[in-house]
Amino acid sequence: MNLEFKTYAVTNEIDLNKIAVECGIKKKYTWEEPLILQEGILETILKEQAREGEKVLVFSFGSIVFINSDARHTEIFMKYLKNVKPDIDIEHYNTFKDDYNLHLVEGEEIEFTDSFVQIPNMELFYPELISIVIAKSVALERIEEKLGKILDNIESKIDNLEKGKLNIGNKELASTTSKIVRHEYNTIAYIMILDKPDITWVNSEAAHFYERMSEFFELNDRYEVIKSKTEILKSIVDGLSSISHSMRGLFMEWIVVILIVIEVVLMILDLFK
Secondary structure, three states: OOEHHHEOOOOOOOHHHHHHHHHOOOOOOOOOOOOEEEEHHHHHHHOOOOOOOOOEEEOOEEEEEEEOOOHHHHHHHHHHHHHHHOOHHHHHHOOOEEEEEEOOOOOOOOEEEEEEEEEEOOHHHHHHHHHHHHHHHHHHHHHHHHHHHHHHHHHHHHHHHHHHOOOHHHHHHHHHHHHHHHHHHHHHHHHOOOOOHHHHHHHHHHHHHHHHHHHHHHHHHHHHHHHHHHHHHHHHHHHHHHHHHHHHHHHHHHHHHHHHHHHHHHHHHHHHO
């Protein structure tokens, strides 16, 4: 038995309850659990029969995992999701993606590779845990790319500072700070790298598998790198803000001095009239 996983990180946040209501699912979803669409509900969205073993898992932090879906069903679902979440770039939804496979090989040990995981027996928790790990991994890839853009932007400001120039206003500083805060919120609050699925608290086999796969995909290490870079970014922006305010303060002091000198000159001219 083989399962094929295709994962895409398409946005920062998806309202799972909005999709659930549209699909007639009478359940309130919290931020830590995925919305799983399969069989009749999935066929209602696709408007045709689902493939064998086909499922779609939607995560609140913006990742979608397709299990045993073909390209056509993926396109149909993404167009449906666009109606629910208009900010999704339907033309470039596959910018951040990953393909993975599950292979059932009886009698063999669990083995992880870059393209598949091999398991000795099928348990219900395997597909969901695999989906969670790769969904987080692709979401991290999306955030790592955004972080790179913020770093490039900050680097250009540092280059200007080295040349004695700092043409940055309060509005631009506020915009940069908000991007960093939003990036930090998306990483810590939404992707929940350090949080474990509920099944891992009651099933030791599931817990061991999840820990091994998380380690293989380096989720914690990547999270720590992002967190460290975010802290560095925040300290740099704080420094740029302090320098900018100091330069404005110095400019204002010179304006005051110049005005005083002008006033004194005018007083002296009045005396000689």
